[in-house]
Amino acid sequence: MEVLAERLSQLDSQAGGAIRVVMFYDTLMRRRVDLPALARASAGLAECVAGIRLHGTGRTIRMSPDGRQVSAPPPPASTTVPITLDGEEIGTVWLERPGTPGSLDELLLDRLAIAATAVVDKYGPARTTMADPALVELVISSDSDEAAKARALRLLGFAADLPVRVVAVRSQVPLDQVGGLVCPARPVKAAPLADVGVILATTLDPARFPTGVRAGIGAADSPDRSWREARTALRFATPRQPVVHYDDLGALALLAEIPQDASRDNTDVAAVARLAGNPEDLETLDAYCATGSLRQAADRLHLHHSSVARRLEQLGKTLGIELTEPTGLIRVRLALTAWRLLDD
Structure with a gap:
């Protein structure tokens, strides 16, 4: 040559x-x-x-x-x-x-x-994780026609006959590293879009998301619907549960549809908001809501169950909710979740 x-x-x-x-x-x-x-x-x-x-x-x-x-x-x-x-x-x-x-x-x-x-x-394109944000946005936009989405997916390196999973990410880890970790052997593309990162992949391993990452995983076959679901799931991510599948939310996803003003005006949500200034109270409430058990919450908090019982008794009085009753537990779970969704 x-x-x-x-x-x-x-x-x-x-x-x-x-x-x-x-x-x-x-x-x-x-x-x-x-x-x-x-x-x-x-x-x-x-x-x-x-x-x-x-x-x-x-x-x-x-x-x-x-x-x-x-x-x-x-x-x-x-x-x-x-x-x-x-x-x-x-x-x-x-x-x-x-x-x-x-x-x-x-x-x-x-x-x-x-x-x-x-x-x-x-x-196909040379394998790389980071992609042109304009192409990624074209794939996940509800305003794009199917022909345009298909062309964009092909240019990004995805086969037409494979469904593409969409993930919304907030991360302290570089986005290309996150994509490479959760999908090491298959095509994966990532791009920053406004205030959140987008990952497109044919398959991924949720257990491989690194520490410092919060992610919402969409479930729909259509990329634009999957993107909306991923954004919703990301709103439910917490330090305790940093990766959330939209499918796992079930009826809880309906909370994301409630107008924020209506949530703020709710008595239970307002009561939880007043606790937010005390990290210890909030951590106790979160552990109890996550486990539904006084003893399991104590194990998670590394405290004696009697100490947790006293905290919950005081928290119940502050919130005006009987936390040890099934109805009270449901109320405080919903209120805590709705409060976390405010301004997210």
């Missing part, structure tokens, strides 16, 4: 050179090369830095004529050509030639773009 590139770079005849450029890329495509190899060969042929970028993955490949990857900030491209697939622009190829563009640069980039399209169409 290097010998052929050297011969082509010495051609004087523009017509002959054009034919040989076409033959050069035909040979590369028959060899089934990947995108880095395409960029490397193109840089050698053009005798300047050649670049390839896919919008869907955000990955940029820049190769110098000596075959090495370039890490220095790129200068303005001398010539650019879009990569298109099914009428959609999915990326760009370019040359970084100092001075005036060469006479065959445009043809070279046209053939490089065609070759890059063939690689993406056959093998």
Whole structure:
């Protein structure tokens, strides 16, 4: 390949050179090369830095004529050509030639773009976790038509016949690391969207979410419905239960539909809100609501059950709820959950 590139770079005849450029890329495509190899060969042929970028993955490949990857900030491209697939622009190829563009640069980039399209169409985008937020938003938006969603999913690397799970994430851990952990062996894409991170995956392991992450997992087959469910589930996530499946919420999901003003005006919710300034009281109430048992709450709090009993007695008086009665336990569970959903 290097010998052929050297011969082509010495051609004087523009017509002959054009034919040989076409033959050069035909040979590369028959060899089934990947995108880095395409960029490397193109840089050698053009005798300047050649670049390839896919919008869907955000990955940029820049190769110098000596075959090495370039890490220095790129200068303005001398010539650019879009990569298109099914009428959609999915990326760009370019040359970084100092001075005036060469006479065959445009043809070279046209053939490089065609070759890059063939690689993406056959093998899909190069594996990466972070994706273009615009494509992710297109997939999960309720305003997008099905054809647009299908194109966006294909550009993100997902097969058309596989359902995609949607996860809403708030995390102190970088989003790409979270995606790689919960879905280490299958396609996974992630992108920040407004105040929350989005993860798209065909399958995931909820047990692999790292410490410091809160996540809501949608259940619907449709990505836009799954996104709404994931956002709702995320609102229910707590330090005690950082990962919430929408399916596991059941009727509790209805609490997310209650107007916040109505929740604030509720007597039980207002009483819980007044406890929020005392972390010890709130922790005791949370442990009791989570277990439904005085002794289990004591174990969770690492206290003697008599100490917890005294706390619950005092909390019941403060809240105006008999906590040891089944009805009282239901009331305080609902009130605590509704309070956590306020302003979330």
